[in-house]
Amino acid sequence: MFALPRLTVATVAAATLALAATSNSAFAQKKYDAGATDTEIKIGNIVPYSGPASAYGVVGKAMGAVFQRVNDQGGINGRKINFISYDDAYSPPKTVEQARKLVESDEVLLTFGVLGTPSNSAIQKYLNAKKVPQLFLATGATKWNDPKHFPWTMGWLPSYQSEGKIYAKYLMKDHPGKKIAILYQNDDFGKDYLKGIKEGLGDKASSIVVEESYELSEPTIDTHIVKMKALNPDVMVYFTTPKFGAQALKKVGELGWKPVQIIANVSASTASVMKPAGFENAQGVISAAYAKDASDPQWKDDAGLKDFDSLLAKYLPEVNRTDSSLMTGYNMALTMVAVLKNAGDDLTRANIMKQAASIKDLEIPGLLPGIKISTSPTDFAPISQLQMMRFDNGRWQLFGDIISDDIGG
Amino acid sequence: MSTIQETVAKTDAAAVDAPPKKSMALGRTTSLVMLVALLIVPLFVKNFVIFQLTMLLIYGIAVLALNILTGGSGQFSLGQSAFYAIGAYAAAILIEIGNVNYVLTLPIAGIICFAVGFLFGFPALRLSGVYLALATFALAVAMPQLLKLGVFEPWTGGVQGLVVTKPDAPFGLPISQDMWLYYFTLVVALVIYIASVNLLRSRSGRAMMAIRDNEIAASAMGVDISMYKTLAFGVSAGITGVAGALGAIAVQFVAPDSYTFQLAIALFLGMVVGGVGWLPGSLAGAAFIVFVPNIAEGISKGLSGAFFGVLLFLVIYLVPHGARQGAIYAETLLHKLRRS
Numbered sequence: 001m002f003a004l005p006r007l008t009v010a011t012v013a014a015a016t017l018a019l020a021a022t023s024n025s026a027f028a029q030k031k032y033d034a035g036a037t038d039t040e041i042k043i044g045n046i047v048p049y050s051g052p053a054s055a056y057g058v059v060g061k062a063m064g065a066v067f068q069r070v071n072d073q074g075g076i077n078g079r080k081i082n083f084i085s086y087d088d089a090y091s092p093p094k095t096v097e098q099a100r101k102l103v104e105s106d107e108v109l110l111t112f113g114v115l116g117t118p119s120n121s122a123i124q125k126y127l128n129a130k131k132v133p134q135l136f137l138a139t140g141a142t143k144w145n146d147p148k149h150f151p152w153t154m155g156w157l158p159s160y161q162s163e164g165k166i167y168a169k170y171l172m173k174d175h176p177g178k179k180i181a182i183l184y185q186n187d188d189f190g191k192d193y194l195k196g197i198k199e200g201l202g203d204k205a206s207s208i209v210v211e212e213s214y215e216l217s218e219p220t221i222d223t224h225i226v227k228m229k230a231l232n233p234d235v236m237v238y239f240t241t242p243k244f245g246a247q248a249l250k251k252v253g254e255l256g257w258k259p260v261q262i263i264a265n266v267s268a269s270t271a272s273v274m275k276p277a278g279f280e281n282a283q284g285v286i287s288a289a290y291a292k293d294a295s296d297p298q299w300k301d302d303a304g305l306k307d308f309d310s311l312l313a314k315y316l317p318e319v320n321r322t323d324s325s326l327m328t329g330y331n332m333a334l335t336m337v338a339v340l341k342n343a344g345d346d347l348t349r350a351n352i353m354k355q356a357a358s359i360k361d362l363e364i365p366g367l368l369p370g371i372k373i374s375t376s377p378t379d380f381a382p383i384s385q386l387q388m389m390r391f392d393n394g395r396w397q398l399f400g401d402i403i404s405d406d407i408g409g
Numbered sequence: 410m411s412t413i414q415e416t417v418a419k420t421d422a423a424a425v426d427a428p429p430k431k432s433m434a435l436g437r438t439t440s441l442v443m444l445v446a447l448l449i450v451p452l453f454v455k456n457f458v459i460f461q462l463t464m465l466l467i468y469g470i471a472v473l474a475l476n477i478l479t480g481g482s483g484q485f486s487l488g489q490s491a492f493y494a495i496g497a498y499a500a501a502i503l504i505e506i507g508n509v510n511y512v513l514t515l516p517i518a519g520i521i522c523f524a525v526g527f528l529f530g531f532p533a534l535r536l537s538g539v540y541l542a543l544a545t546f547a548l549a550v551a552m553p554q555l556l557k558l559g560v561f562e563p564w565t566g567g568v569q570g571l572v573v574t575k576p577d578a579p580f581g582l583p584i585s586q587d588m589w590l591y592y593f594t595l596v597v598a599l600v601i602y603i604a605s606v607n608l609l610r611s612r613s614g615r616a617m618m619a620i621r622d623n624e625i626a627a628s629a630m631g632v633d634i635s636m637y638k639t640l641a642f643g644v645s646a647g648i649t650g651v652a653g654a655l656g657a658i659a660v661q662f663v664a665p666d667s668y669t670f671q672l673a674i675a676l677f678l679g680m681v682v683g684g685v686g687w688l689p690g691s692l693a694g695a696a697f698i699v700f701v702p703n704i705a706e707g708i709s710k711g712l713s714g715a716f717f718g719v720l721l722f723l724v725i726y727l728v729p730h731g732a733r734q735g736a737i738y739a740e741t742l743l744h745k746l747r748r749s
Contacts, residue, residue, distance in 0.1 A: 050714050051671070087706055087713060092570065092667045093660045097461065104457035118570055122662040125572055187557065187568045217554055 035109030036347035041340060042082045043067070044102030044111040046119065047138075051089030056115055058319055059138055060085045062329030063113055065315035066337065076340045079347075084108060092122035099123040103132050110135055110352055113156075113332050117141045117188070120153075128152045133352050135339070136332050136382070140266075142192050145381040147357070152349075154356055154380040156332055158290050160189060160264070162384045164196020164239070165405045166288055167262050170388055171235060172204060175260060179209045181233035183224060183248060185240055186213040193239035193264060200405070209233050214244065225251040235260045242267045246276040253281025261285045265386070269324065270295065270395065279394050288386035288403075289396070290371050291331060295322040296395060304365030331366040335373060335382065338362055370402045435689045435736070443689075447595055456587040460659065461699060463591045466598045467655045469695035472679040473605060473688055474648035480686025481609055482641035483621030485538065488529075488545030489676045491552040492522045492646040494668035496653025498556065501571045501663040502564050511576050511658055515597065518654035519647045526646020530639030549670035556665040570664025573657055594655055601648055606688055608644070617641050682724055684733030693732035697724070 035042040047060030067083040070076060084106050086098040095114070099122075102108045110133035114120050117139045127134040128150050136156035137144055140163075144155030171180065182197065184190035190213065198205050209231050214221045221244050228236065229252075236259045238248050245267030252261065261284070267273050268287040292299050299305040308330055312321055319326060342355045359382065362373040373382045385404040389396040435443065447466075451459045475489050499521050500514040509517070529548065536544050555561075557568050565571065578589035608614050616637045619627035628634050657663045675698045683694025705716035728734040 049710060052669070085710070087710065089671070090666060091669070091671070092662055092664045093464075093656065096660045096662065097464065100457045100460055104455055118568065118664040118666050121570055121572070122660070122664065125661065189568075216557070 030345045031348050031351070033109060033348045034107040036079070039079055040082050041076065041079050041347060042084060042106060042108040043336070044099075044106060044108035045083065045085040046088045046095055046098045046102070046111070046114045047085060048090040048115060048119075049087040051091065053090040053116065056138070056325055057087075058323055058325045059113065059115055059329035059332075061316055061319065062326045063333040063336075065311055066330060066333035068315055069311060070337055076337065077344060081340075088119055090116055090119065092118050095119040095122050096126065099126060103127070103130055108132075109347060110349065112136055112336050113138055113329070115139070120144070124150060124153055131349055133349055133356065135352070135356055136335055138328060138332065140192075141188060142196075145379070147378060147380045152353060154353075154375070154382070156335065156382050157328075158265075158383045158386055159196075159381055160192035160239075160266075161196035161199075162381065162405045163265055163288055163386060164193040164198075165200035166386050166388075166403045167237065168197045168200025168202075168204075169403055169405070170286070170400075171262075172201065175235060178207065178234035178260070179232070180207050180235045180237060181210045181212070181228045181231060181259075182208060182237045183212050183214065183221070183228065183240060184238075185244065186215050189241070189266075190239045197237065214240075216241070221247050222251050225255070229255060229257055233259060235262065237262045238267065239264050240267050242269060242272045246273045249273070249277035249281050249285065253278060258284075263287050265289060268389075268396070271322070274391060274394075282391050283393070285391040287389055287391070287396070289389050289398070290368060290383055290386050291324070291327050291366055292368060293324065293396065294327055304367075307365050327366050331364050334364045334366070335359075335362065338364075368398070368402070436740075443692075444599075451588055451591050456585055459585075459587045459591050463587070463594050463659050464656070465692070465695050465699050466591070466594045467652050467659060467695075468676070468679060468698055469692040470598050470601055470655070471649050471652035471676050472683060472694045472698075473602065473691035474645045474652065475676050475680045476683070476686065476688055476691055477605055477609065477648070478641050478645035479680060480688075481614060481621065482617040482638060484533070484638060484641060485542040486545040486642075486645070487542050487670065487673050487677060488548035488552075489645075489649050490668045490670055490673035491545075491548045492526055492649040493653035493656065493672060493676075494552050494556065494663075494665075495525060496522050496650030497657035497663045497668065498565060498571075498653075499650065500654035500657045501573050504573055504658070505571055506564060512593075514658075515651050515654050519651045522650025522653070523643045523647030526649075527639055527643030529646070530642030531635075533642060534635050534638055546670065546673070549673040553665040553669050556668070566664075568665060570662055570667075573661045573663065575661050576658065590659055594659070597651065597655065601651065602688065605648070609688070613637065613640065678721070682721075682731050684731030684736075687731070687733040687736075689736070690732040693735075 045060060045063060047057055048054055049057040049060065064083055064085060067081040071080045075081065084102060086102065088095040088098050099111065102111060111127060112135045114123070114134065115138040120137050120139055124134060131152055134153040136154065138157065139155065140157040140160045142159040142161040144153055145159065182194060184194050194211065201207070210228055210233070212224050212228055214224055225248055236252065238245050240248060245263050249261065252259070263285055265288055268289065274282040292302065292305060294305065294308065308327065309321065311330065312319060339352065339355050339359065343351050357375050357377045357380065359373050359375045364373065368387050371383065371385045371387070375382050385402050387398050387402050388400045389398045451462060471489060471493055475486060478484050478486055496518040499518040503509040503514045503517060504511055533541055533544060556565050575586050576590065577586055578584050582589065616627070616632045619630065619632055620634055620637055624634060679691070679694030679698045682697040683690030701720055702713065702717055705720060706713040708716045
């Protein structure tokens with residue numbers, strides 16, 4: 001009589017073991033941190049929908065449209081994206097409040113695409129302490145590429161420093177030995193650019209005859225231009241914001257002076273810089289780009305632009321499609337989607353960072369052909385390639401190869 | 410002060426009733442209920458809500474400071490964000506560069522802002538009403554740009570701002586940083602609140618209110634107008650500076666863009682919504698500026714500004730005297746209930 005219970009116990013034990021083993025292996029593939037379930041992935045975002053920088057609010061709208069479309073097409077690996085986007089009015093204390101709300105109240109898996117250098121600076125320490133990914137930031141500061149100190153933070157835009165280096169490469173190749181004059185805005189933005197071009201020039205940095213800075217508060221930079229002309233440089237480089245970029249091009253044109261002119265990508269807008277400066281003054285100006293310009297007719301039949309336009313037509317019919325911020329939001333959201341797809345069923349914060357740090361030659365429809373997104377555990381700068389372009393008869397013409405610059409970690 | 414002025418002031422005090430208590434503070438029971446609520450609520454909510462409550466108290470202090478200036482001495486200011494910024498930067502620089510204990514930074518920030526406010530009060534003497542509002546507005550607009558100046562960059566961090574380390578609870582208390590900071594802020598807020606109520610009840614406070622009600626009459630009574638006006642400015646700026654310092658510690662970050670004139674407008678709004686001249690209303694006003702934008706955003710993201718405007722309009726239309734009106738209404742209702 002004793003045999004039976006013993007047998008039963010053994011059977012049950014064996015069965016339990018077997019069950020435990022199988023269920024273990026079944027669960028092994030699916031791992032979640034807060035914000036991810038079998039049906040949903042929660043993504044947090046903060047963008048200035050109101051306040052002084054509200055023009056950038058469309059970045060958030062474009063991102064929302066991309067995620068909405070992904071959801072309508074069945075989601076990512078069967079999970080819908082719950083994109084929670086808050087307004088911080090470009091005020092850092094508000095960014096902190098909203099970031100804490102996202103992490104502690106909404107319990108998002110990660111934050112994505114937060115806009116602005118001060119906003120991201122304000123929450124970087126907090127998010128890294130909480131070990132919540134702070135992915136793909138809409139700011140070009142170089143400091144986001146610091147995986148050693150901030151392993152949970154990764155930028156997205158090509159950094160100002162990389163862009164500066166790319167101009168250096170171009171100058172050394174196409175205009176060797178020329179005298180260079182640089183005008184830069186006296187803040188982190190201008191200084192990042194300056195650092196980049198000087199590093200890029202290396203021992204050729206002595207060909208810089210003057211580094212002239214101006215304050216954001218100055219009404220006009222005409223005097224700086226006149227002062228620089230007196231030194232008779234061959235190349236003028238402008239690391240300026242749009243208003244001052246237009247002023248500089250215009251003044252140089254008025255002086256009847258024809259140096260080689262390079263203007264930062266930030267100020268390369270046809271509508272807000274080239275047009276006010278006067279197309280005849282802007283003729284021949286050189287800059288660099290990484291994304292397609294929706295207003296440029298050369299992309300009329302481009303598949304990427306068609307996808308972009310169909311997205312806008314369906315989900316954001318009210319926006320102005322030539323607004324370059326839309327393209328930024330669109331490209332960033334597609335990068336995020338690619339990372340989430342790669343993460344598969346292992347939706348832990350650690351794995352998200354691992355996937356984000358191992359993107360290999362990812363092509364996004366809104367980027368220029370040949371520009372690829374790549375990251376590694378020591379390189380947290382997703383885009384570090386640009387292509388040179390020249391302003392010719394009222395629009396930008398791309399020329400030359402894709403120039404890459406990895407500043408590394 | 411001369412003896413004559415002294416006597417005048419004294420007879421003045423005896424002849425006129427002290428301002429009714431209700432006009433400045435809550436009744437004892439209500440105060441206790443509020444205090445207990447402020448003490449207990451954090452124990453039951455998430456850290457994020459505690460952080461919001463801390464910000465509520467901090468903005469409450471800043472609104473209270475404006476209330477002393479406007480409600481007390483009748484001077485307008487749209488420049489409180491500038492004093493708030495100075496306080497915040499003073500604390501941030503002292504903590505991060507000077508390695509000063511965060512508790513000590515509060516009085517230092519307060520003193521610096523008191524000095525700045527007192528000095529600003531002198532040119533302000535020549536201006537009154539809307540002109541003074543504009544002059545202070547200029548201060549608020551200038552401040553973020555001044556903070557960005559390259560000259561100060563080694564200390565202020567320029568546009569990048571400064572990251573501030575959040576203090577841990579002392580004596581190994583087993584509570585979170587957020588909770589500790591909340592109670593710390595609560596203590597500071599209570600001290601400032603009680604001191605402010607007493608200030609307005611004191612002779613100085615009466616002098617300020619006399620200036621507010623009728624400047625010529627006050628000066629005929631022997632009140633030193635310029636002294637009390639600048640004093641009001643100094644005290645208000647000093648308290649705002651303490652709020653700014655607390656804000657920097659709670660947010661853990663200071664940057665020029667944090668202290669734009671929008672903050673000054675928000676504080677002004679908080680004062681009006683809370684009830685001008687009614688100190689407890691400051692907390693209600695602060696609640697309005699902290700929570701209502703979130704509510705508006707919850708209603709519609711694209712039209713959050715418009716909904717905020719609608720809510721503000723409703724408040725002004727329904728309770729033009731702010732939270733004070735609501736409080737008085739509630740009290741009469743309670744009395745009626747008790748009687749019936």
